[in-house]
Amino acid sequence: MSFLAYTLYNIVLSIALPFLWVAAYFNEKLGSSVTGQRNLKQSLLKFNHIVNANPKPVVWLHAASAGEFEQIVPLLNRLQSLDVYVFQTFTSATIFNKVSFDKRFDGVSFLPWDTYPRVNRFIKVLQPTLFINTRHDIWPNLLLALKRNGIRNILVNANLYEDSKRLLPLVKQINQAIFNNITHIYTGSASLKSLLNSLYDGKIEVVGDSRFDQVYERTKTNDSDLISAEIISDRMVIVYGSAIESDLGIITNAIAKALPNKEYLHVIVPHEIMERDLIPWEVEFFRHHIKTIRKTELKEYANESVIIWNGIGQLADLYKYAHLAFIGAGFGAGVHSVTEASIYNVPAAHGPKYDILAEAIELVDEQLSTVIHTADELATFLSKPDDEVQELSMKIEAFVSARIGATDRIIQSEFPLS
DSSP: OHHHHHHHHHHHHHHHHHHHHHHTTTOHHHHHHHHHHHTHHHHHHHHHHHHHHSOOOEEEEEESSHHHHHHHHHHHHHHTTSSOEEEEEESOHHHHHHHTTOTTOSEEEEOOOSOHHHHHHHHHHHOOSEEEEETTOOOHHHHHHHHHTTOEEEEEEEOOOTTOGGGSTTHHHHHHHHHTTOSEEEESOHHHHHHHTTTOOSOEEEOOOHHHHHHHHHHHTOOOOOSOHHHHTTOEEEEEEEEOHHHHHHHHHHHHHHGGGSOEEEEEEESOOSHHHHHHHHHHHHHTTOOEEEGGGGGGOOSOSEEEOOOSSOHHHHGGGOSEEEESOTTTTOOOOOHHHHHTTOOEEEOSOOTTOHHHHHHHHTTOEEEOOSHHHHHHHHTOOHHHHHHHHHHHHHHHHTTTTHHHHHHHHHSTTO
């Protein structure tokens, strides 16, 4: 099955790559990726010059996109105190362009496209001691080449959900062949370990999830003053994070129902903040006779009940003001991160599509978050008595405390003398 799986994969890849090159002329992100592939040799030669001048072990970190990079930042920070070089790769052009000049990297490049000769050559030139991947950016030829070259490769924050396509008949056997080229897997919970065992025969260690470490560490430096005390006053703050179009009707109707009964400040943080994304929210609130103001207009604040937060990268820091939260996209492809609200011990609600996130499943199973299906259910959640909110917050704090520390456990396992 292993030989057949890799053969089929490489046939499909060889057919797809020419189309990818053509598409790159019409897509800016793909174009950046193609340029990055051309610069791989230059990036490696520059890095090798540093290593040859002062030889030390090389740790290769990989993050597919911005979300995965956030997850490995705690590991990146810990590696700075070790006597190693860090070489970072990315799949996404967006995150590469944003952080490629980070001084914590001794070298950085795009991940080479997953043809065996290309990734094998990359490995032989880079000569890493350890490859650290996160989440589920699994590339078959890369893992095979790492194994054949005797490079230890680990997967951290490993995730697999019950209805994953990886577990479908035949696809499961193919994924077993791919996953068993990984040396060691670190995951966040016993339930995840059980699922991963259906694909992987090697050692799986339950250590927690470094995402909790990253968000927790961020809270320690969160001295931002995003909303003034004058605006908040004595009101209950509700933050609606990463809200998308499918959440709009539920949220606006729930706010309209809840407003007459309690003094609230609702902070809507749309997932996208282009003008075309903001206007539908304003129109719908206007229909309900609810006044809104944008974050960029707060100097003119006139006691509006709803702030539409058209700022970038501030959602995690906004949760420190929240008494309750609603996490968006649970009526779409799947709920966005529930970690940030949890770190601030904020009880949250979200739509029914939450099974793509292990931590969301755990929070629901332990009755620490609320699944809602209608605007009436969300309005009921918003009207929770203060004593219930406080009790939930205390339980969430205990839940989070048990999951912090994954980064140090991984580092101690991989670098026992550090």
